[in-house]
Amino acid sequence: MTTIAYKDGVIAYDGRVTRGGTIVYDDFDKMRERDGAAFFGAGATGEINELIGAYFGEEIVGECEASVLVLHSGSLTLIGYTDGKLWKAPVLLDRPYAIGSGTDHAYTAFDMGATAYQAIEMAAKRDTGTGGKIRTLTVTKPAE
Template identity: 30%
Template sequence: MTTIAYHHDSKTICTDSLTSTSQTIVSWATRKCRRVEDGFVFASGNCAEIEHLLTHWHDNQFDKVTCTFLFVDDEGAVFFGEIRHGRRFLEPLSLNWAIGSGANWAIAAMDFGRSAFEAVEYACLRDKSSGGTVMTYRHDERALWVRTPIKPNSSMIVNSLTPGSNWR
């Protein structure tokens, strides 16, 4: 599935870049951040359901989908989101949070003082469905989020943060 971690104090979201289906790796270089009309969506789950979520974002009318997501609105507020009864529900976040198959690993890492980057790195070590490049999306640089190219198996990090840097 994936690991997407939000570190509240630093206003940073980090993601892995692995996409897999069943027992097969589909891509090592998937961007988990997508622009919608009123902000950005970071989604975890079945690829077809994520596409359905993005396609019907404006209408707020959805088939039965089980993907979860983080949403950052154009004002910069961060929300946990899910689809219930065919509608989008958003819960404002005021603490560290993570979604995806590696979420528990990432939340535990942040509970022990790690950054979102380190949390996703750790989740990638423990979760069989998370991997690839860890990408960092800094809250104050939202304009760059969907423009930076992704290269498979690289150590590229969006917004020029480097692994091990202490930016908290």
């Protein structure tokens, strides 16, 4: 899967792509951009793409178990799909947050004082779906 972490204005995410128990890539850039928004998805690539489309009003066909963090206009939102409906939940920018298969490890790292980048490093030590190149993006808050 992957691990995506946010803390103190920084989103960090790994580059590992797996298929079953096989590592396919360790340098994949999981950030996707569309219409001024940046998307960071955890789950199957096709389902992540469906969630991105649903964010813009497109229909999802079938089930979708992915989760996606959306950075748009300085706000961070988690989106997912349950019971045939797209849901959105704001992510509070004043506290750490993580999604993906290494979430538990990332939160433990946060509890120990880790940055978002360090939380991904720690998740990669224990979660087989997390690893490879770690990238970061700084969240710029909109002017008030």
